[in-house]
Amino acid sequence: xxxxxxxxxxxxxxxxxxxxxxxxxxxxxxxxxxxxxxxxxxxxxxxxxxxxxxxxxxxxxxxxxxxxxxxxxxxxxxxxxxxxxxxxxxxxxxxxxxxxxxxxxxxxxxxxxxxxxxxxxxxxxxxxxxxxxxxxxxxxxxxxxxxxxxxxxxxxxxxxxxxxxxxxxxxxxxxxxxxxxxxxxxxxxxxxxxxxxxxxxxxxxxxxxxxxxxxxxxxxxxxxxxxxxxxxxxxxxxxxxxxxxxxxxxxxxxxxxxxxxxxxxxxxxxxxxxxxxxxxxxxxxxxxxxx
Amino acid sequence: xxxxxxxxxxxxxxxxxxxxxxxxxxxxxxxxxxxxxxxxxxxxxxxxxxxxxxxxxxxxxxxxxxxxxxxxxxxxxxxxxxxxxxxxxxxxxxxxxxxxxxxxxxxxxxxxxxxxxxxxxxxxxxxxxxxxxxxxxxxxxxxxxxxxxxxxxxxxxxxxxxxxxxxxxxxxxxxxxxxxxxxxxxxxxxxxxxxxxxxxxxxxxxxxxxxxxxxxxxxxxxxxxxxxxxxxxxxxxxxxxxxxxxxxxxxxxxxxxxxxxxxxxxxxxxxxxxxxxxxxxxxxxxxxxxxxxxxxxxxxxxxxxxxxx
Numbered sequence: 001x002x003x004x005x006x007x008x009x010x011x012x013x014x015x016x017x018x019x020x021x022x023x024x025x026x027x028x029x030x031x032x033x034x035x036x037x038x039x040x041x042x043x044x045x046x047x048x049x050x051x052x053x054x055x056x057x058x059x060x061x062x063x064x065x066x067x068x069x070x071x072x073x074x075x076x077x078x079x080x081x082x083x084x085x086x087x088x089x090x091x092x093x094x095x096x097x098x099x100x101x102x103x104x105x106x107x108x109x110x111x112x113x114x115x116x117x118x119x120x121x122x123x124x125x126x127x128x129x130x131x132x133x134x135x136x137x138x139x140x141x142x143x144x145x146x147x148x149x150x151x152x153x154x155x156x157x158x159x160x161x162x163x164x165x166x167x168x169x170x171x172x173x174x175x176x177x178x179x180x181x182x183x184x185x186x187x188x189x190x191x192x193x194x195x196x197x198x199x200x201x202x203x204x205x206x207x208x209x210x211x212x213x214x215x216x217x218x219x220x221x222x223x224x225x226x227x228x229x230x231x232x233x234x235x236x237x238x239x240x241x242x243x244x245x246x247x248x249x250x251x252x253x254x255x256x257x258x259x260x261x262x263x264x265x266x267x268x269x270x271x272x273x274x275x276x277x278x279x280x281x282x283x284x285x286x287x288x289x290x291x
Numbered sequence: 292x293x294x295x296x297x298x299x300x301x302x303x304x305x306x307x308x309x310x311x312x313x314x315x316x317x318x319x320x321x322x323x324x325x326x327x328x329x330x331x332x333x334x335x336x337x338x339x340x341x342x343x344x345x346x347x348x349x350x351x352x353x354x355x356x357x358x359x360x361x362x363x364x365x366x367x368x369x370x371x372x373x374x375x376x377x378x379x380x381x382x383x384x385x386x387x388x389x390x391x392x393x394x395x396x397x398x399x400x401x402x403x404x405x406x407x408x409x410x411x412x413x414x415x416x417x418x419x420x421x422x423x424x425x426x427x428x429x430x431x432x433x434x435x436x437x438x439x440x441x442x443x444x445x446x447x448x449x450x451x452x453x454x455x456x457x458x459x460x461x462x463x464x465x466x467x468x469x470x471x472x473x474x475x476x477x478x479x480x481x482x483x484x485x486x487x488x489x490x491x492x493x494x495x496x497x498x499x500x501x502x503x504x505x506x507x508x509x510x511x512x513x514x515x516x517x518x519x520x521x522x523x524x525x526x527x528x529x530x531x532x533x534x535x536x537x538x539x540x541x542x543x544x545x546x547x548x549x550x551x552x553x554x555x556x557x558x559x560x561x562x563x564x565x566x567x568x569x570x571x572x573x574x575x576x577x578x579x580x581x582x583x584x585x586x587x588x589x590x591x592x593x594x595x596x597x598x599x600x
Contacts, residue, residue: 011402011403011404011405012405014399014402014404015404015405015406017399018396018399018400018404018406018407018410019405019406019409019410021396021410021414022406022409022410022413022414023413025413025414025416025417025471025474025475026413026416028417028425028428028429028432028471029416029428031428031431031432031439032428032431035431043437044437048439048442090324090325090328091325093321093322093324093325094321094322094324094325094326096321097315097317097318097319097321097322098322101315101317101318101321102313102314102315102318103314103315103316103318103319104314106318109322109326112330112334113326113329115334115337116329116333116334118580118581118584119333119337119577119580120528120531120532120576120577120580121532122532122534122553122556122573122576123337123340123573123574123576123577123580124332124333124336124337124340124573125556125560125573126340126343126556126560126566126569126570126573127335127336127337127339127340127343127570128332128336129561130339130350130566131331131332131335131336131339160328160332161332161333163328164328164329164331164332164333165325165329166329166333169325169329193317194315194317194318194321195317195321198321219419222421223420223421223422223423224421225421225422225423225535225539226534226535226557230557230561241421241423241424244423244424244427245423245539247427248427248430248539253430253434255431255434255437258427258431259427259428259431262424262427262428265421265423265424266420266421266424269419269420269421270416270419270420272419273412273415273416273419274412277412280419281411281415281479
């Protein structure tokens with residue numbers, strides 16, 4: 001009896017420790033949200049209180065009026081959604097072919113895709129930028145890619161490098177490899193084409209992997225900073241992550257407004273994470289990778 | 292990726308002789324769009340990047356071939372040396388605590404504790420938020436005059452510290468934030484590793500009268516070796532890419548105390564338009580990543596150990 005009690009006491013202590021750790025981890029977000037409701041006067045006052053004396057909800061409207069936020073959010077949504085949809089379609093199709101179909105050169109093609117997993121985006125960033133700039137017949141360019149701006153400042157420029165996914169193809173292939181061979185054979189007897197087998201049989205069964213990939217792609221597209229930073233140079237093409245850095249440029253940072261804007265930028269992904277937590281954690285556990 | 296190969300060979304082997312003849316040319320069509328984009332936007336840029344690294348290219352006139360000149364310059368560039376050093380320091384000081392804390396948290400969260408789901412989510416959430424947003428939050432925390440950190444230490448009678456504006460503390464400030472951001476990832480991967488350890492091992496040890504602590508050191512730690520190795524490799528690679536927090540929080544300063552390799556690539560390439568020289572840095576970065584990845588394939592048995600639920 002005594003041993004059992006000391007065991008449950010241990011569990012209580014550990015639960016308390018974990019809860020404390022969780023709160024410490026959440027503290028920065030808490031500070032962000034609480035600051036977003038304060039006035040600058042309250043922020044600068046020598047007496048500090050964690051919670052705002054008066055909750056200023058209009059900070060959010062004020063923050064959004066500093067810059068074309070409607071446009072930034074629109075840009076980020078467009079880029080993220082198109083990236084996710086296109087990469088799901090292309091990667092699942094390629095993954096299926098690599099896993100289930102036989103044709104000459106398949107393994108060599110797949111190996112070359114694997115090389116891509118080892119290439120950090122930062123390595124290819126300069127050539128990719130120059131390619132986008134000099135893309136023939138785009139953005140006023142001539143056939144040799146001169147005289148215009150190419151895909152710079154365009155959704156195409158923002159999206160294209162993100163849908164190029166070695167990782168996505170690899171992930172889908174691994175998933176489709178585990179399907180039983182009998183599935184293909186049965187549908188073959190029924191005379192269905194390979195493409196029909198893919199979208200009528202395989203695709204409906206691949207929700208877990210598509211969800212995982214969708215989450216990875218959403219976070220990497222929504223959260224990216226470096227590529228939009230390089231790729232865009234006008235107000236109208238900024239994404240939310242670039243929008244946040246406007247506040248930073250000023251000498252006197254208006255922390256309440258910056259924190260309000262940050263909250264709004266963080267919110268969609270936190271909501272997505274909480275909604276898809278099961279898939280999210282599973283996706284990381286099964287792949288061990290983060291796109 | 293090794294298990295992939297063996298598995299695909301196995302699948303091929305199972306095909307009956309009659310079917311061996313059928314070749315699905317439709318496969319080319321289904322691979323084409325995805326492969327084309329990969330080829331155009333990853334493979335070609337990699338090859339072109341290697342070419343640029345042997346040239347002087349200022350973006351406005353045609354690239355001029357200069358051989359190994361850029362690489363020779365890298366060896367003498369004190370700023371690049373500083374960036375390399377900073378990147379190593381950053382890697383060392385983020386990875387070690389992260390491994391240690393991630394393991395402890397995973398072990399705690401593996402048990403049936405109260406509020407387990409809440410804890411997992413709270414520890415993981417920093418990882419899904421953007422580095423830009425997180426950098427903004429920590430800029431506010433580290434603010435010398437008004438930030439909460441200096442307000443807190445004031446209670447203990449400590450003078451305000453210029454966290455991000457002092458060359459001695461700036462890197463540590465960035466490191467602390469980065470540990471907070473990526474701890475959740477380490478924890479989740481460790482959690483996966485823990486769940487793959489057969490419970491029979493613990494039962495046997497319990498029968499033999501081994502204490503919990505003894506079990507941890509004799510079963511948990513050795514069984515998690517591949518997981519630890521995997522996290523180590525992944526964190527190394529990620530650490531070498533560190534850029535956003537540096538560019539936003541310190542812009543590499545003060546006195547270049549936080550500039551990193553990717554930050555240097557960005558400055559040389561997109562501010563000074565020394566595309567050739569920046570490409571040489573990028574290729575060095577790629578080679579480092581490649582070596583780390585190959586070590587992982589050789590010793591890590593990646594995938595084999597993590598392919599569990």
